[in-house]
Amino acid sequence: MAYQPEHTESNMLGDSVKTVPHVLGLHKKPVHTSNEANAFDRWIAEKMLQLIGAPPISIELWDGSVIGPKNSRHILSLNDRSALWQLLIDPEYNFGDLYSTERAAVDTPLQSFLVDVYLALQPQKQRGIRRHFPEWLHRPRGNTLTGSQGNIHHHYDLGNEFYKLWLDTEAMQYTCAYFPEPAMTLEQAQIAKLHHICRKLQLKPGDRVVEAGCGWGGLARFMARHYGVTVHAYNISHQQVLYARERAAQEGLSDNVTYVEEDYRNISGKYDVFVSVGMLEHVGRDQYQVLGEVIARCLKSNGRGLVHSIGRNRPGLMNAWIEKRIFPGAYPPSLKEFMDIFEPNGLSVQDVENLRLHYAKTLEHWLLRFEQHAEQVREMYDEIFVRAWRLYLAGSIAAFMSSDLQLFQVVFNRAHSNVLPWSRAHVYSDEAQGIKLSGSLE
């Protein structure tokens, strides 16, 4: 599904500018050429650097004048006065649009620039200093049944061809991989992640598994093939479900895996295992208790489950720009918030693992492949899209590297079940061997 701009128009400066509808809701706006930067512009630039915690960054204004510390590691170029003001007003949100539309640029790899920004911002966040605009301005979009549909469509229905360009070729996993050996390839690490989850869940042949939010269906097929279970896998992304069904049919797994194009709130039946990888980010914090009720309803008495999600060390909204342009409705919970799934619903947490650095590494692989295919992406969409997605991937690397984001895998069971392993050694007993064995999915 290549993106087709409906029409273009010229601004007063004669540039050809795409207008509605852009796939990300972004377009270049006509910008009047700015005058030479004056003393007030330079004062504003200095003020802004102070406000974001004095990172090692200089600002190059539109007339070439440079403001900032002597030991700066990065130069942020701003093309016009309005860009400067927009950054001052709401840097976290406006930088994304300015970068995507080429009104801001950075002279170093984006992720290293953003790590320094995150590290500078964090002491403020820790002291509870909010961004300048009130939080409700950036409130995530709602996740009612129809709201979720729109939010998920925005991101996951961009087209399977787009994601195939830069996700792993083995299982097309658009979630954090697992690198017990950091030198593993992305393909190895995604397979290692699938094994890691299956071992944590102690899958045994014949188990009935339900998966909430199955992406392109890789985990469900993997479980069926390698662990002999049957899976009902739910997803509301139409394109992903079509792809998943086709793959299952090709691989002769249609009897073992059923892909259901339905919201997780409509899960029915009784299962030995509940699993959800990378869906909770889209559930919305007001729906955690509902998710817990769904789990409690569908899990057998000795059932067990795993929820894998991006999270935080303390509550906070998703980066506002990412929430608006990339992931509408997304919210990464702190562990305290995460517990709202389990505590009211008779579920008992057995194991939590934080895989933060694994997600940074996963994203580095994705960004590398994305850049290798940037030309193709540009042809499918446009330059704005390429820059926005580059920023999203690089910004996510920075967020995981600077500990602004975490990745939690939470294993749980019904509170009263005493069918529990006496140690977690089974997850690790043949880890090295498992990785070698699992180098390929076939």
Added chain:
Amino acid sequence: MAYQPEHTESNMLGDSVKTVPHVLGLHKKPVHTSNEANAFDRWIAEKMLQLIGAPPISIELWDGSVIGPKNSRHILSLNDRSALWQLLIDPEYNFGDLYSTERAAVDTPLQSFLVDVYLALQPQKQRGIRRHFPEWLHRPRGNTLTGSQGNIHHHYDLGNEFYKLWLDTEAMQYTCAYFPEPAMTLEQAQIAKLHHICRKLQLKPGDRVVEAGCGWGGLARFMARHYGVTVHAYNISHQQVLYARERAAQEGLSDNVTYVEEDYRNISGKYDVFVSVGMLEHVGRDQYQVLGEVIARCLKSNGRGLVHSIGRNRPGLMNAWIEKRIFPGAYPPSLKEFMDIFEPNGLSVQDVENLRLHYAKTLEHWLLRFEQHAEQVREMYDEIFVRAWRLYLAGSIAAFMSSDLQLFQVVFNRAHSNVLPWSRAHVYSDEAQGIKLSGSLE
């Protein structure tokens, strides 16, 4: 320190009854012989069984009449009418005193009776039905600096000789052991627990460790001897600190381990590692943020830590009788509450493990040894004390078996540290070997 009753007096029935001060604040009260049980007594007994969720238990009243279901597995005998009324009014609290003072008895092993009580009570608790008396009546005693002193003295200064009778002989650990092989002896499992903690903390020679709440100092000496670290270990129980220092001197570890008779809130210095095993239960939920501030203050930038504590699947008070008679000031947190230590203080949770069944097994070992030494305990204290402690140990087994209580080990580090292991395999790599090696502490 054998318990010495100050004086005895006779009640109207001529029994010799101990009065103040009993070490647990318990004494037999004069009870008038009850009349024959009447229809109203029997109705009350039936009502009470209904109120606690219809467990498989019959009640034998003081005149020998029996009330209860046909398929009952246990008979609870009540010696007088007042006991029946006290159970009706507040069963969770009053059963303990009635059992301890021989006004109530059970014909089956206490822990199996109590498991059935817990399982019957839990659906009510889950629906949020409170016990009949308001919660503030059973509010835990406060944990101010002086409050904690009194609370800890009450329990841990009962006398080292008493605890030596039934704790493991290797390290005198009064916390949950680790049974990766359920058939391990208590000594093996306590040593396995110490290794498990040290591995999770990735101790390396030369690390500076601070321990909050060190008991008889076994973990600190173990870390110093087996992992080559230096330890500052804090405890406010005078008797425990004296014992710990003596053992360290005997073992030639006085240069490596410093026992400090101080509250954890007075910890000073900078450390690579923070560890606390079995103290959080006594910290009190209003002090979690303070504990987190202490950790944030004393941990170096790449520091890591572990807190090991009894917990819950959802918030709830400690059993009121145990809080009053055995563990004043005790409160086991849910994971959500637990997070109040970390989330406000720039700390990042890396790993949570729930060892619930390991504590049930530990307590089974303790209860067995306690019963083997019941005669000695009776001589040191009295029959009331023996029965109260039997009930506490058996009740704790039941609480862990029925999932009323959990045991959480939480590993964390400073949020910004990227010095993290790529997997938890190092905790398990030589688990079997480690257990064999660690069969003895010497």
